[in-house]
Amino acid sequence: MSIAGFPADRQRPGPPRSRRMAPAWAWISLLAALLIAAPLASVLVTAAAPPGADQGHILHTLLPDLLGNSVLLALLVGVLAASMGASTAWLVAACDFRGRGLLEIALLLPMAMPAYVCGYTYVWLLDVAGPVQSLLREATGLRWGQYWFPEIRSLPGAALMLAAVLYPYVYLLCRSAFLQQSVCLLEASRTLGHGLPRTFLHVALPMARPALAAGVALVLMETLADFGTVQHFAVRTFTTGIYDAWFGLADRPAAAQLATALMGLVALLLLAEHASRGGRRFHPTTTRNPPLRPVVLHGWRQAVAILACFFPVLLGFGIPAGTLLMLMIQAGDPLDARRTVPFALNSITLAALTAVLAVLLAALLAWAQRLHPSRLRALGNRVAALGYALPGSVIAVGALVPFALFDNALDAWMRARFGVSTGLLLSGSIAALVFAYLVRFLGVALSAVESGLARIRPSLFGAARVLGRTPGQAVRAVELPLARGALVTAAVLVFVDTMKELPATLIVRPFDFDTLAVRVHNLASDERLAEASTAALLIVLVGLLPVAVLVRGMRRG
DSSP states (O other), rough: OOBBBBBTTTTTEEEEEEEEOOOOOHHHHHHHHHHOOOOOHHHHHHSSOOOOHHHHHHIIIHHHHHHHHHHHHHHHHHHHHHHHHHHHHHHHHHOOOOOOHHHHHTTTTGSSSSHHHHHHHHHHHTTSSSSSHHHHHHHHHOTTSSSSSOOOOSHHHHHHHHHHHHHHHHHHHHHHHHHHHOOOHHHHHHHTOHHHHHHIIIIIIHHHHHHHHHHHHHHHHHHHHHOHHHHHOOOHHHHHHHHHHIIISHHHHHHHHHHHHHHHHHHHHHHHHHHHTTTTSSSSSSSSOOOOOOOEEEEEEEHHHHHHHHHHHHIIIIHHHHHHHHHHTTOOOOOOOOOOOOHHHHHHHHHHHHHHHHHHHHHHHHHHHHSSOOHHHHHHHHHGGGGGOHHHHHHHHHHHHHHHHHHHHHHHHHHHHHHHHOOOOOOOOSHHHHHHHHHHHHHHHHHHHHHHTSSSSSHHHHHHHHOOHHHHHHHIIIIITTTHHHHHHHHHHHHHHHHHHHHHHHHOOOOOOHHHHHHHHHHHTTTTTHHHHHHHHHHHHHHHHHHHHHHHHHHHO
């Protein structure tokens, strides 16, 4: 039925479209989206500069190595993360075994562990001078070179570290997909004589392909965006190449060209996955399905399931967190509290400021499209959200170029007009760093806000309008309270991502302005992990916030 002339929910997917011209704030949202997308355009413009000596050197000597390592790293991480995430999701969704409820939550813990922190701990543990090989030499009496031990500082080692902390993306999406699948198809497979492994491989996993592909796509984007892990493991990828071109060669066009190549690689990965689906559909033909009944496991099957779910948690969270805690108790940061607190304050201030601005901007973009939908506004929102698909190094290069142009133009004008030099006002400032964070993580906030708004019945907005409320009053009185949870979730996700961001911080940060992530990177790069353990543990503790939000959502679901 309809309310006072407003069509029912099933007839109109959103609030009633206003026939009047969109207000000024709706157009401001479009301009804000274009401003957020400006760094991406600046990368493309800078990359079009005529090639110089450095560009030619990079193209002929470094680019093949950077491209090969990046593609191989992404392939290995994708396979490992898909294997761990999909298999553990199937076990907790389709099976019942001892400790299942606890492991179902514990499998999310590696999300709190930054990949570079995980890599630092394993290098400290497994390197030649680390405790593992030292104990091995003491126990066997062998010297280094007389025994074989896997090289942790290698491309496969970096792939294992990244997969250990990124598989929860696949786990979350696949678990949800398995729980929503048609029980009739799964039971039909069982009645045909297929056990749980064959049912998983031939029925459940193919039906969950969209979720698997979406999770792997997120893993690949995070892999290509990583800087701290691959640099510490001596693996040259596009992100390290961009950093070296910017700081080592001081060649911005070369860095922009590498950033453009990386943007193209990300786009090709997404397009290839989308094209591989073709016109196939993966949803069930009916929604009248009973809930999935987990199969009770006993004996060795139960032991295998427990070990399969416990191993990723141990690998991606248990061992790194335990190592950091031990090092912090033994040594910890040598600086006193007065000199250590500023690192935490810098990180928290930047993360809180970015989270507030990102949520406000995401709310503006989402409600502008909801109340005054248009293709142009929808396109602007999608372009503004592209930053999350790009590495922080690309965003940093794109953000510094327009700021530098503005500073140079203003300085030249002030010199010519008043004989006064303004210097660099925006480049290398807090404002530039926060702007880079906004470009990088606005997509996270926008996705959470849009998801929250999609769950609000449009008829509630219509009812408020019938009672005499203006659109703005209806949003404030009805939709804003209902979307409060989505706004808080968006703020938490942006806050934690900003705390962990490393490459954008290294490139854009002001001089002598360090955060916890920079402190950990600087100390770990000098092989001083024991001193970096305090800052690393603080980052991990903050990273537990989104895990708590996800656990709460899983329990409600």
